[in-house]
Amino acid sequence: MENNDLDNSLLNSYKAFTGSHFLFNVINTIQSDLLLNRPKEAFQTLQIFNRLYKYAVRCSNEQFTPLDEEIDFLNQYVSMEQIRFGNSKLPKSISCGDCPKDSLIPTFVFQNFIENSILLSLELPKPSGLHLTFTQKQKGINLCIKLPTSIENQYHGKTESKTKYAEKRLALLAENGLIDFELTWHKNEFMNLFINHLEH
Numbered sequence: 005m006e007n008n009d010l011d012n013s014l015l016n017s018y019k020a021f022t023g024s025h026f027l028f029n030v031i032n033t034i035q036s037d038l039l040l041n042r043p044k045e046a047f048q049t050l051q052i053f054n055r056l057y058k059y060a061v062r063c064s065n066e067q068f069t070p071l072d073e074e075i076d077f078l079n080q081y082v083s084m085e086q087i088r089f090g091n092s093k094l095p096k097s098i099s100c101g102d103c104p105k106d107s108l109i110p111t112f113v114f115q116n117f118i119e120n121s122i123l124l125s126l127e128l129p130k131p132s133g134l135h136l137t138f139t140q141k142q143k144g145i146n147l148c149i150k151l152p153t154s155i156e157n158q159y160h161g162k163t164e165s166k167t168k169y170a171e172k173r174l175a176l177l178a179e180n181g182l183i184d185f186e187l188t189w190h191k192n193e194f195m196n197l198f199i200n201h202l203e204h
Contacts, residue, residue, distance in 0.1 A: 029088060049084070056081060059077045067177070068111060071108075072100060081118070113174060121149045128151070149196075158194075174199070
């Protein structure tokens with residue numbers, strides 16, 4: 005497998021996050037706040053977007069990033085979704101738990117799975133109880149996402165292609181001997197994603 009494939013997967017993942025759909029949602033949220041005479045909220049949204057975009061640009065050439073930086077990015081992302089959807093049932097914060105903060109994880113992977121789970125949870129009859137947990141497992145990192153009720157479809161229509169692309173990116177990294185990973189979908193628990201960065 006040529007490194008060009010990995011580089012392309014990273015570039016396409018970056019484009020998927022910073023694409024027009026994401027930008028449109030941010031601009032629409034800011035515009036709505038300004039029309040409703042809520043400049044403080046509009047400024048807050050702009051600040052979060054600025055931090056998200058800076059991180060994305062900085063990581064656009066990096067296959068891996070430290071876990072603590074990714075956790076900060078994910079918290080900013082969830083804050084943006086809370087503003088967008090006005091839903092207090094989304095996680096207040098995400099922590100790295102007992103995981104080493106300097107653990108290296110693939111860039112532009114976790115966010116896709118979390119976005120997918122958020123959109124699925126919001127369509128449940130009573131959206132509540134979405135849990136995101138990072139734990140150390142053996143020498144790797146495990147992300148567990150739990151939904152309050154079982155669902156039939158593991159992909160949301162708006163994020164299916166992005167989520168499947170994240171799966172392909174993980175497979176590419178594994179084929180190149182950079183990670184071991186295991187992705188399991190559960191009807192009740194929803195999903196577990198284990199990633200171990202292989203030292204070279």
